[in-house]
Amino acid sequence: MKTQKPIVHIRGLRKSFGDHVVLHGIDFDVAPSQVVVVIGPSGSGKSTFLRCCNGLEKPDRGDVEICGHSLCEGGQMLGDQALNHLREQVGMVFQSFNLFAHLSVIDNITVGPRKVRGVSKQQAEAEALVLLEKVGLEQKAHAMPASLSGGQKQRVAIARALAMQPQVMLFDEPTSALDPELVGEVLQVMKVLASEGMTMMVVTHEMDFAREVADIVVVMDGGVLIESGPPEVIFTNPTQGRTRDFLRAILTRA
Amino acid sequence: MALDFSPVFSGCYKLLQGASVTVEITALALVLGCLMGLAVGVGRLKPERRVVYALCSGYVAVIRGTPLLVQLFLLFFGLPQFNIMLPAFFCGVIGLGIYSGAYVSEIVRGAIQSIDRGQMEAARSLGMPYGTAMRTIILPQALVRMIPPLGNEFIALIKNSALVSLLTIHDVMHEGQKIISVSYRSLEVYLAIALVYFILTGATTLALRRIEQHLRAGGMVQ
Numbered sequence: 001m002k003t004q005k006p007i008v009h010i011r012g013l014r015k016s017f018g019d020h021v022v023l024h025g026i027d028f029d030v031a032p033s034q035v036v037v038v039i040g041p042s043g044s045g046k047s048t049f050l051r052c053c054n055g056l057e058k059p060d061r062g063d064v065e066i067c068g069h070s071l072c073e074g075g076q077m078l079g080d081q082a083l084n085h086l087r088e089q090v091g092m093v094f095q096s097f098n099l100f101a102h103l104s105v106i107d108n109i110t111v112g113p114r115k116v117r118g119v120s121k122q123q124a125e126a127e128a129l130v131l132l133e134k135v136g137l138e139q140k141a142h143a144m145p146a147s148l149s150g151g152q153k154q155r156v157a158i159a160r161a162l163a164m165q166p167q168v169m170l171f172d173e174p175t176s177a178l179d180p181e182l183v184g185e186v187l188q189v190m191k192v193l194a195s196e197g198m199t200m201m202v203v204t205h206e207m208d209f210a211r212e213v214a215d216i217v218v219v220m221d222g223g224v225l226i227e228s229g230p231p232e233v234i235f236t237n238p239t240q241g242r243t244r245d246f247l248r249a250i251l252t253r254a
Numbered sequence: 255m256a257l258d259f260s261p262v263f264s265g266c267y268k269l270l271q272g273a274s275v276t277v278e279i280t281a282l283a284l285v286l287g288c289l290m291g292l293a294v295g296v297g298r299l300k301p302e303r304r305v306v307y308a309l310c311s312g313y314v315a316v317i318r319g320t321p322l323l324v325q326l327f328l329l330f331f332g333l334p335q336f337n338i339m340l341p342a343f344f345c346g347v348i349g350l351g352i353y354s355g356a357y358v359s360e361i362v363r364g365a366i367q368s369i370d371r372g373q374m375e376a377a378r379s380l381g382m383p384y385g386t387a388m389r390t391i392i393l394p395q396a397l398v399r400m401i402p403p404l405g406n407e408f409i410a411l412i413k414n415s416a417l418v419s420l421l422t423i424h425d426v427m428h429e430g431q432k433i434i435s436v437s438y439r440s441l442e443v444y445l446a447i448a449l450v451y452f453i454l455t456g457a458t459t460l461a462l463r464r465i466e467q468h469l470r471a472g473g474m475v476q
Protein backbone atom coordinates (compact mmCIF):
# COMPACT_ATOMS: atom_id res chain seq x y z
CA MET A 1 0.00 0.00 0.00
CA LYS A 2 0.96 3.66 0.15
CA THR A 3 3.95 4.34 2.32
CA GLN A 4 4.19 8.16 2.23
CA LYS A 5 4.12 10.25 5.37
CA PRO A 6 0.51 10.39 6.60
CA ILE A 7 -1.47 13.51 5.76
CA VAL A 8 -3.72 13.01 8.79
CA HIS A 9 -1.96 11.73 11.87
CA ILE A 10 -3.90 11.13 15.07
CA ARG A 11 -2.58 9.76 18.36
CA GLY A 12 -4.38 9.23 21.65
CA LEU A 13 -7.32 11.44 20.67
CA ARG A 14 -9.74 11.79 23.56
CA LYS A 15 -12.81 13.96 23.64
CA SER A 16 -15.57 14.32 26.18
CA PHE A 17 -18.63 16.50 26.59
CA GLY A 18 -18.88 17.14 30.30
CA ASP A 19 -18.63 13.75 32.00
CA HIS A 20 -19.52 11.88 28.83
CA VAL A 21 -16.39 10.54 27.13
CA VAL A 22 -17.14 10.31 23.40
CA LEU A 23 -13.72 9.40 21.99
CA HIS A 24 -11.51 7.09 24.05
CA GLY A 25 -7.97 7.59 22.77
CA ILE A 26 -8.02 7.12 19.02
CA ASP A 27 -4.91 6.38 16.96
CA PHE A 28 -5.26 6.73 13.24
CA ASP A 29 -3.33 7.71 10.12
CA VAL A 30 -4.51 8.61 6.65
CA ALA A 31 -2.04 8.49 3.78
CA PRO A 32 -2.21 11.04 0.94
CA SER A 33 -4.90 10.19 -1.65
CA GLN A 34 -6.38 7.58 0.63
CA VAL A 35 -10.15 7.31 0.93
CA VAL A 36 -11.25 6.30 4.42
CA VAL A 37 -14.85 5.40 5.11
CA VAL A 38 -15.93 5.56 8.74
CA ILE A 39 -18.94 3.48 9.75
CA GLY A 40 -20.53 2.66 13.06
CA PRO A 41 -23.76 2.89 15.02
CA SER A 42 -25.41 6.19 15.88
CA GLY A 43 -23.73 7.94 18.79
CA SER A 44 -20.47 6.04 18.38
CA GLY A 45 -18.56 9.31 17.91
CA LYS A 46 -18.08 9.42 14.13
CA SER A 47 -19.07 13.07 13.74
CA THR A 48 -17.05 14.08 16.77
CA PHE A 49 -14.02 12.24 15.36
CA LEU A 50 -14.33 14.08 12.05
CA ARG A 51 -14.94 17.44 13.73
CA CYS A 52 -11.77 17.01 15.79
CA CYS A 53 -9.85 16.77 12.51
CA ASN A 54 -10.58 20.40 11.63
CA GLY A 55 -10.81 21.85 15.11
CA LEU A 56 -14.60 22.30 15.20
CA GLU A 57 -14.35 20.26 18.38
CA LYS A 58 -11.49 20.76 20.80
CA PRO A 59 -9.93 17.46 21.91
CA ASP A 60 -9.22 16.95 25.62
CA ARG A 61 -6.06 15.02 24.98
CA GLY A 62 -3.95 13.67 22.18
CA ASP A 63 -2.31 14.85 18.98
CA VAL A 64 -3.92 15.74 15.67
CA GLU A 65 -1.61 16.54 12.80
CA ILE A 66 -2.81 17.68 9.36
CA CYS A 67 -0.40 17.98 6.42
CA GLY A 68 2.49 17.91 8.85
CA HIS A 69 1.10 20.79 10.93
CA SER A 70 -0.01 20.18 14.44
CA LEU A 71 -3.65 21.13 14.99
CA CYS A 72 -3.62 19.83 18.49
CA GLU A 73 -0.64 18.65 20.50
CA GLY A 74 -1.13 16.96 23.86
CA GLY A 75 -4.64 18.40 24.00
CA GLN A 76 -3.29 21.90 23.40
CA MET A 77 -5.05 23.56 20.44
CA LEU A 78 -3.26 25.62 17.88
CA GLY A 79 -3.72 29.42 18.25
CA ASP A 80 -6.71 30.99 16.49
CA GLN A 81 -4.85 32.40 13.54
CA ALA A 82 -2.82 29.31 12.77
CA LEU A 83 -5.95 27.20 13.26
CA ASN A 84 -7.86 29.26 10.69
CA HIS A 85 -4.96 28.85 8.33
CA LEU A 86 -4.85 25.10 8.80
CA ARG A 87 -8.61 24.85 8.26
CA GLU A 88 -8.10 26.08 4.73
CA GLN A 89 -6.33 22.76 4.12
CA VAL A 90 -9.28 20.74 5.38
CA GLY A 91 -12.59 20.93 3.53
CA MET A 92 -15.73 19.88 5.36
CA VAL A 93 -19.07 18.77 3.97
CA PHE A 94 -21.99 18.52 6.39
CA GLN A 95 -25.04 16.32 6.46
CA SER A 96 -27.27 19.40 6.49
CA PHE A 97 -25.36 21.18 3.67
CA ASN A 98 -25.11 24.46 5.61
CA LEU A 99 -25.05 26.60 2.49
CA PHE A 100 -25.03 30.29 3.34
CA ALA A 101 -28.73 31.04 3.00
CA HIS A 102 -28.38 34.71 2.06
CA LEU A 103 -25.83 34.17 -0.72
CA SER A 104 -26.30 32.92 -4.25
CA VAL A 105 -24.63 29.68 -5.31
CA ILE A 106 -21.63 31.43 -6.81
CA ASP A 107 -21.24 33.74 -3.81
CA ASN A 108 -21.35 30.71 -1.53
CA ILE A 109 -18.36 29.36 -3.40
CA THR A 110 -16.39 32.61 -3.77
CA VAL A 111 -16.86 33.98 -0.25
CA GLY A 112 -14.16 31.71 1.22
CA PRO A 113 -11.42 32.42 -1.35
CA ARG A 114 -12.23 36.14 -1.34
CA LYS A 115 -12.51 36.74 2.42
CA VAL A 116 -9.91 34.23 3.57
CA ARG A 117 -7.34 33.95 0.79
CA GLY A 118 -7.80 37.46 -0.58
CA VAL A 119 -8.46 36.24 -4.13
CA SER A 120 -9.97 38.87 -6.45
CA LYS A 121 -13.66 38.72 -7.31
CA GLN A 122 -13.03 37.93 -10.99
CA GLN A 123 -10.56 35.18 -10.30
CA ALA A 124 -12.71 33.66 -7.56
CA GLU A 125 -15.73 33.65 -9.87
CA ALA A 126 -13.78 32.10 -12.71
CA GLU A 127 -12.58 29.34 -10.39
CA ALA A 128 -16.08 28.91 -8.98
CA LEU A 129 -17.52 28.38 -12.45
CA VAL A 130 -14.98 25.66 -13.13
CA LEU A 131 -15.97 23.95 -9.88
CA LEU A 132 -19.68 24.34 -10.65
CA GLU A 133 -19.10 22.69 -13.98
CA LYS A 134 -17.31 19.88 -12.21
CA VAL A 135 -20.32 19.25 -9.96
CA GLY A 136 -22.69 19.74 -12.91
CA LEU A 137 -24.36 22.93 -11.74
CA GLU A 138 -22.91 25.73 -13.86
CA GLN A 139 -26.43 26.80 -14.87
CA LYS A 140 -27.33 27.34 -11.18
CA ALA A 141 -24.58 29.88 -10.50
CA HIS A 142 -27.01 32.67 -9.68
CA ALA A 143 -29.70 30.62 -7.96
CA MET A 144 -30.37 31.02 -4.25
CA PRO A 145 -29.80 27.93 -2.08
CA ALA A 146 -33.46 27.77 -1.07
CA SER A 147 -34.41 27.06 -4.70
CA LEU A 148 -32.13 24.00 -5.02
CA SER A 149 -32.88 20.33 -4.38
CA GLY A 150 -30.98 18.57 -1.60
CA GLY A 151 -28.65 16.87 -4.05
CA GLN A 152 -27.88 20.17 -5.75
CA LYS A 153 -27.27 21.86 -2.39
CA GLN A 154 -24.81 19.18 -1.39
CA ARG A 155 -22.95 19.43 -4.68
CA VAL A 156 -22.66 23.20 -4.20
CA ALA A 157 -21.40 22.56 -0.66
CA ILE A 158 -18.71 20.27 -2.08
CA ALA A 159 -17.74 22.92 -4.62
CA ARG A 160 -17.60 25.52 -1.85
CA ALA A 161 -15.20 23.35 0.16
CA LEU A 162 -13.06 22.61 -2.91
CA ALA A 163 -12.74 26.32 -3.67
CA MET A 164 -10.33 26.61 -0.76
CA GLN A 165 -8.09 24.05 -2.52
CA PRO A 166 -7.93 21.75 0.50
CA GLN A 167 -5.53 18.85 0.94
CA VAL A 168 -8.09 16.74 2.78
CA MET A 169 -11.87 16.55 2.53
CA LEU A 170 -14.09 15.48 5.42
CA PHE A 171 -17.61 14.29 4.67
CA ASP A 172 -20.06 13.80 7.54
CA GLU A 173 -22.96 11.70 6.24
CA PRO A 174 -23.18 13.77 3.05
CA THR A 175 -26.14 11.84 1.67
CA SER A 176 -28.11 11.03 4.83
CA ALA A 177 -30.45 14.01 4.47
CA LEU A 178 -31.21 13.30 0.81
CA ASP A 179 -34.15 11.63 -0.86
CA PRO A 180 -32.95 8.25 -2.16
CA GLU A 181 -33.10 9.30 -5.82
CA LEU A 182 -30.72 12.21 -5.15
CA VAL A 183 -28.02 10.20 -3.37
CA GLY A 184 -26.39 8.99 -6.57
CA GLU A 185 -25.53 12.41 -7.98
CA VAL A 186 -23.65 13.36 -4.81
CA LEU A 187 -21.80 10.06 -4.57
CA GLN A 188 -20.84 10.42 -8.21
CA VAL A 189 -19.13 13.74 -7.50
CA MET A 190 -17.32 12.15 -4.55
CA LYS A 191 -16.16 9.24 -6.71
CA VAL A 192 -14.67 11.64 -9.22
CA LEU A 193 -12.87 13.46 -6.41
CA ALA A 194 -11.50 10.18 -5.09
CA SER A 195 -10.30 9.16 -8.54
CA GLU A 196 -8.47 12.49 -8.85
CA GLY A 197 -6.46 11.60 -5.77
CA MET A 198 -8.20 13.67 -3.11
CA THR A 199 -7.58 12.48 0.42
CA MET A 200 -10.99 11.85 1.93
CA MET A 201 -12.50 10.83 5.25
CA VAL A 202 -16.14 9.92 4.77
CA VAL A 203 -18.72 9.01 7.38
CA THR A 204 -21.47 7.24 5.48
CA HIS A 205 -23.91 4.37 5.54
CA GLU A 206 -23.63 3.90 1.77
CA MET A 207 -22.03 0.47 1.74
CA ASP A 208 -21.82 0.26 -2.05
CA PHE A 209 -19.86 3.48 -2.10
CA ALA A 210 -17.57 2.15 0.61
CA ARG A 211 -17.03 -1.11 -1.25
CA GLU A 212 -16.28 0.67 -4.50
CA VAL A 213 -14.25 3.69 -3.42
CA ALA A 214 -12.79 3.15 0.05
CA ASP A 215 -9.18 2.09 0.54
CA ILE A 216 -9.86 1.55 4.23
CA VAL A 217 -13.06 1.05 6.14
CA VAL A 218 -12.97 1.99 9.81
CA VAL A 219 -15.58 0.72 12.24
CA MET A 220 -16.30 2.83 15.31
CA ASP A 221 -18.30 1.81 18.34
CA GLY A 222 -18.55 3.48 21.71
CA GLY A 223 -15.85 6.03 20.88
CA VAL A 224 -13.27 3.41 19.90
CA LEU A 225 -12.00 2.26 16.51
CA ILE A 226 -12.87 -1.39 16.87
CA GLU A 227 -11.67 -2.56 13.49
CA SER A 228 -10.21 -1.27 10.25
CA GLY A 229 -9.15 -2.76 6.97
CA PRO A 230 -9.86 -2.93 3.25
CA PRO A 231 -13.60 -3.01 2.44
CA GLU A 232 -13.51 -6.55 1.07
CA VAL A 233 -12.18 -7.81 4.39
CA ILE A 234 -14.43 -5.73 6.66
CA PHE A 235 -17.56 -6.54 4.70
CA THR A 236 -16.97 -10.22 4.14
CA ASN A 237 -14.84 -11.32 7.02
CA PRO A 238 -14.92 -8.96 9.99
CA THR A 239 -13.09 -10.09 13.11
CA GLN A 240 -15.34 -8.28 15.58
CA GLY A 241 -18.80 -9.44 16.53
CA ARG A 242 -19.94 -5.83 16.89
CA THR A 243 -18.93 -5.14 13.29
CA ARG A 244 -20.97 -8.12 12.13
CA ASP A 245 -24.00 -6.96 14.16
CA PHE A 246 -23.74 -3.45 12.78
CA LEU A 247 -23.35 -4.59 9.18
CA ARG A 248 -26.28 -6.96 9.50
CA ALA A 249 -28.45 -4.14 10.86
CA ILE A 250 -27.41 -1.78 8.06
CA LEU A 251 -27.77 -4.30 5.26
CA THR A 252 -31.19 -5.56 6.34
CA ARG A 253 -32.42 -1.97 6.65
CA ALA A 254 -31.34 -1.13 3.08
CA MET B 255 -68.06 72.69 27.37
CA ALA B 256 -67.46 72.88 23.62
CA LEU B 257 -64.18 71.87 22.09
CA ASP B 258 -62.07 74.72 20.84
CA PHE B 259 -59.13 73.80 18.62
CA SER B 260 -58.13 77.34 17.78
CA PRO B 261 -55.10 77.27 20.16
CA VAL B 262 -53.91 74.17 18.31
CA PHE B 263 -54.24 75.91 14.94
CA SER B 264 -52.59 79.10 16.07
CA GLY B 265 -49.82 77.06 17.75
CA CYS B 266 -49.52 74.77 14.78
CA TYR B 267 -46.10 76.07 13.79
CA LYS B 268 -44.70 75.57 17.28
CA LEU B 269 -46.12 72.06 17.42
CA LEU B 270 -44.50 71.18 14.11
CA GLN B 271 -41.22 72.60 15.32
CA GLY B 272 -41.57 70.43 18.39
CA ALA B 273 -42.39 67.42 16.21
CA SER B 274 -39.19 67.93 14.27
CA VAL B 275 -37.20 68.01 17.51
CA THR B 276 -38.94 64.76 18.51
CA VAL B 277 -37.94 63.20 15.19
CA GLU B 278 -34.35 64.43 15.50
CA ILE B 279 -33.93 63.18 19.02
CA THR B 280 -35.46 59.77 18.33
CA ALA B 281 -33.49 59.34 15.12
CA LEU B 282 -30.20 60.09 16.85
CA ALA B 283 -31.12 57.93 19.84
CA LEU B 284 -32.04 55.18 17.42
CA VAL B 285 -28.63 55.24 15.78
CA LEU B 286 -26.93 55.21 19.17
CA GLY B 287 -29.27 52.48 20.42
CA CYS B 288 -28.59 50.28 17.40
CA LEU B 289 -24.82 50.69 17.68
CA MET B 290 -24.85 49.93 21.39
CA GLY B 291 -27.34 47.13 20.91
CA LEU B 292 -25.16 45.51 18.25
CA ALA B 293 -22.02 45.73 20.35
CA VAL B 294 -23.70 44.53 23.54
CA GLY B 295 -25.74 41.85 21.78
CA VAL B 296 -22.58 40.37 20.24
CA GLY B 297 -20.78 40.78 23.57
CA ARG B 298 -23.33 38.53 25.25
CA LEU B 299 -22.96 35.64 22.81
CA LYS B 300 -20.04 33.98 24.56
CA PRO B 301 -20.39 33.62 28.35
CA GLU B 302 -16.88 32.17 28.43
CA ARG B 303 -15.52 35.65 27.72
CA ARG B 304 -16.32 36.51 31.30
CA VAL B 305 -15.47 40.22 31.57
CA VAL B 306 -17.20 41.32 28.37
CA TYR B 307 -20.18 39.13 29.13
CA ALA B 308 -20.50 40.43 32.68
CA LEU B 309 -20.23 44.08 31.61
CA CYS B 310 -22.83 43.66 28.87
CA SER B 311 -25.21 41.68 31.06
CA GLY B 312 -24.86 44.23 33.87
CA TYR B 313 -25.71 47.06 31.50
CA VAL B 314 -28.81 45.30 30.22
CA ALA B 315 -29.96 44.38 33.73
CA VAL B 316 -29.54 47.90 35.13
CA ILE B 317 -31.12 49.69 32.19
CA ARG B 318 -34.08 47.33 31.95
CA GLY B 319 -34.54 47.28 35.70
CA THR B 320 -34.84 51.03 36.28
CA PRO B 321 -37.28 53.64 34.94
CA LEU B 322 -36.23 55.61 31.89
CA LEU B 323 -37.32 58.79 33.62
CA VAL B 324 -34.91 58.14 36.50
CA GLN B 325 -32.10 57.46 34.02
CA LEU B 326 -32.79 60.73 32.21
CA PHE B 327 -32.92 62.68 35.48
CA LEU B 328 -29.65 61.10 36.62
CA LEU B 329 -27.98 62.34 33.45
CA PHE B 330 -29.51 65.80 33.46
CA PHE B 331 -29.95 66.65 37.16
CA GLY B 332 -27.54 64.17 38.79
CA LEU B 333 -24.33 64.59 36.81
CA PRO B 334 -24.05 68.36 37.44
CA GLN B 335 -23.11 67.46 41.04
CA PHE B 336 -19.82 66.26 39.55
CA ASN B 337 -19.68 69.44 37.50
CA ILE B 338 -20.63 67.46 34.41
CA MET B 339 -23.18 69.68 32.69
CA LEU B 340 -24.47 68.15 29.51
CA PRO B 341 -26.78 70.10 27.23
CA ALA B 342 -30.39 68.95 27.56
CA PHE B 343 -30.62 67.75 23.96
CA PHE B 344 -27.45 65.73 24.37
CA CYS B 345 -28.79 64.16 27.59
CA GLY B 346 -32.00 63.28 25.80
CA VAL B 347 -30.20 61.52 22.95
CA ILE B 348 -27.74 59.71 25.22
CA GLY B 349 -30.42 58.72 27.71
CA LEU B 350 -32.83 57.38 25.14
CA GLY B 351 -30.02 55.75 23.16
CA ILE B 352 -28.58 53.92 26.16
CA TYR B 353 -32.07 52.86 27.17
CA SER B 354 -33.08 51.48 23.80
CA GLY B 355 -29.61 49.92 23.32
CA ALA B 356 -30.41 47.49 26.12
CA TYR B 357 -33.55 46.32 24.36
CA VAL B 358 -31.93 46.29 20.92
CA SER B 359 -29.11 44.13 22.32
CA GLU B 360 -31.65 41.46 23.28
CA ILE B 361 -33.10 41.61 19.77
CA VAL B 362 -29.64 41.32 18.24
CA ARG B 363 -28.66 38.42 20.47
CA GLY B 364 -31.93 36.59 19.85
CA ALA B 365 -31.66 37.00 16.08
CA ILE B 366 -28.05 35.82 15.98
CA GLN B 367 -28.84 32.81 18.14
CA SER B 368 -31.76 31.93 15.89
CA ILE B 369 -29.40 31.43 12.95
CA ASP B 370 -28.56 27.76 12.51
CA ARG B 371 -25.26 26.81 14.18
CA GLY B 372 -24.22 25.09 10.96
CA GLN B 373 -23.81 28.45 9.24
CA MET B 374 -21.06 29.45 11.63
CA GLU B 375 -19.47 26.00 11.46
CA ALA B 376 -19.44 26.03 7.68
CA ALA B 377 -17.84 29.47 7.68
CA ARG B 378 -15.22 28.50 10.26
CA SER B 379 -14.38 25.30 8.41
CA LEU B 380 -13.49 27.43 5.37
CA GLY B 381 -10.87 29.05 7.59
CA MET B 382 -12.82 32.24 8.29
CA PRO B 383 -11.95 33.97 11.55
CA TYR B 384 -14.86 34.36 13.98
CA GLY B 385 -15.26 38.08 13.31
CA THR B 386 -15.31 37.69 9.53
CA ALA B 387 -17.84 34.87 9.77
CA MET B 388 -20.00 37.00 12.05
CA ARG B 389 -19.90 39.99 9.72
CA THR B 390 -20.26 38.28 6.36
CA ILE B 391 -22.35 35.21 7.16
CA ILE B 392 -24.28 35.52 10.41
CA LEU B 393 -25.17 39.21 10.78
CA PRO B 394 -26.64 39.70 7.28
CA GLN B 395 -29.02 36.81 7.93
CA ALA B 396 -29.77 37.89 11.48
CA LEU B 397 -30.50 41.45 10.34
CA VAL B 398 -33.51 40.33 8.36
CA ARG B 399 -34.94 38.60 11.42
CA MET B 400 -34.30 41.68 13.54
CA ILE B 401 -36.50 43.96 11.49
CA PRO B 402 -39.94 43.16 12.95
CA PRO B 403 -38.85 43.34 16.60
CA LEU B 404 -36.70 46.40 15.84
CA GLY B 405 -39.80 48.07 14.42
CA ASN B 406 -41.55 47.57 17.74
CA GLU B 407 -38.53 48.95 19.52
CA PHE B 408 -38.44 52.06 17.28
CA ILE B 409 -42.08 52.71 18.01
CA ALA B 410 -41.52 52.38 21.74
CA LEU B 411 -38.62 54.78 21.41
CA ILE B 412 -40.71 57.42 19.64
CA LYS B 413 -43.33 57.24 22.38
CA ASN B 414 -40.77 57.17 25.20
CA SER B 415 -39.16 60.30 23.78
CA ALA B 416 -42.06 62.31 25.26
CA LEU B 417 -40.23 62.03 28.59
CA VAL B 418 -37.41 64.30 27.41
CA SER B 419 -39.87 67.21 27.58
CA LEU B 420 -39.09 67.08 31.30
CA LEU B 421 -35.44 67.94 30.55
CA THR B 422 -36.47 71.34 29.11
CA ILE B 423 -36.12 69.97 25.58
CA HIS B 424 -38.58 71.64 23.21
CA ASP B 425 -40.05 68.53 21.70
CA VAL B 426 -43.67 68.24 20.61
CA MET B 427 -44.81 67.37 24.11
CA HIS B 428 -43.05 70.37 25.60
CA GLU B 429 -44.38 72.76 22.95
CA GLY B 430 -47.88 71.45 23.51
CA GLN B 431 -47.64 71.99 27.22
CA LYS B 432 -46.54 75.57 26.64
CA ILE B 433 -49.66 76.12 24.52
CA ILE B 434 -51.80 74.61 27.27
CA SER B 435 -50.27 76.86 29.89
CA VAL B 436 -51.58 79.95 28.09
CA SER B 437 -54.80 78.58 26.54
CA TYR B 438 -55.94 76.07 29.20
CA ARG B 439 -57.14 73.80 26.35
CA SER B 440 -55.64 70.55 27.67
CA LEU B 441 -57.93 68.12 25.91
CA GLU B 442 -57.59 69.66 22.45
CA VAL B 443 -53.84 70.13 22.66
CA TYR B 444 -53.16 66.65 24.05
CA LEU B 445 -55.30 65.22 21.27
CA ALA B 446 -53.17 67.10 18.76
CA ILE B 447 -50.00 65.80 20.43
CA ALA B 448 -51.36 62.26 20.36
CA LEU B 449 -52.08 62.67 16.66
CA VAL B 450 -48.47 63.74 16.00
CA TYR B 451 -47.11 60.63 17.77
CA PHE B 452 -49.61 58.45 15.97
CA ILE B 453 -48.49 59.78 12.60
CA LEU B 454 -44.82 59.24 13.49
CA THR B 455 -45.34 55.68 14.70
CA GLY B 456 -47.64 54.89 11.78
CA ALA B 457 -45.08 56.11 9.25
CA THR B 458 -42.40 54.00 10.94
CA THR B 459 -44.59 50.92 10.81
CA LEU B 460 -45.29 51.41 7.11
CA ALA B 461 -41.65 52.06 6.27
CA LEU B 462 -40.52 48.92 8.06
CA ARG B 463 -43.19 46.85 6.38
CA ARG B 464 -41.90 48.05 3.02
CA ILE B 465 -38.33 47.16 3.90
CA GLU B 466 -39.38 43.69 5.00
CA GLN B 467 -41.35 43.10 1.80
CA HIS B 468 -38.37 44.26 -0.21
CA LEU B 469 -36.08 41.79 1.56
CA ARG B 470 -38.59 39.00 1.16
CA ALA B 471 -38.85 39.69 -2.56
CA GLY B 472 -35.05 39.55 -2.77
CA GLY B 473 -35.11 36.02 -1.37
CA MET B 474 -33.41 37.08 1.86
CA VAL B 475 -36.19 35.67 4.03
CA GLN B 476 -37.53 32.15 3.73
Ligand SMILES: Nc1ncnc2c1ncn2[C@@H]1O[C@H](COP(=O)(O)OP(=O)(O)OP(=O)(O)O)[C@@H](O)[C@H]1O
Pocket residue numbers: 017022040041042043044045046047048049
Ligand atom coordinates in the same frame (compact mmCIF):
# COMPACT_ATOMS: atom_id res chain seq x y z
N1 LIG C 1 -21.97 19.24 21.42
C1 LIG C 1 -22.24 18.15 22.15
N2 LIG C 1 -22.55 18.25 23.45
C2 LIG C 1 -22.81 17.16 24.21
N3 LIG C 1 -22.79 15.90 23.73
C3 LIG C 1 -22.49 15.72 22.43
C4 LIG C 1 -22.22 16.84 21.56
N4 LIG C 1 -21.96 16.36 20.33
C5 LIG C 1 -22.08 15.02 20.43
N5 LIG C 1 -22.40 14.62 21.66
C6 LIG C 1 -22.57 13.24 22.11
O1 LIG C 1 -21.44 12.51 21.74
C7 LIG C 1 -21.80 11.21 21.31
C8 LIG C 1 -21.23 10.97 19.93
O2 LIG C 1 -21.85 11.86 19.03
P1 LIG C 1 -21.51 11.89 17.50
O3 LIG C 1 -22.39 12.94 16.90
O4 LIG C 1 -20.06 12.05 17.31
O5 LIG C 1 -21.97 10.44 17.03
P2 LIG C 1 -22.16 9.89 15.57
O6 LIG C 1 -21.45 8.61 15.52
O7 LIG C 1 -21.80 10.92 14.57
O8 LIG C 1 -23.71 9.61 15.53
P3 LIG C 1 -24.76 9.75 14.32
O9 LIG C 1 -24.61 8.52 13.48
O10 LIG C 1 -26.07 9.79 15.03
O11 LIG C 1 -24.43 11.02 13.61
C9 LIG C 1 -23.31 11.14 21.38
O12 LIG C 1 -23.66 10.46 22.55
C10 LIG C 1 -23.74 12.57 21.44
O13 LIG C 1 -24.92 12.68 22.21
Ligand SMILES: [Mg+2]
Pocket residue numbers: 046047048172173
Ligand atom coordinates in the same frame (compact mmCIF):
# COMPACT_ATOMS: atom_id res chain seq x y z
MG1 LIG D 1 -22.92 12.05 13.16
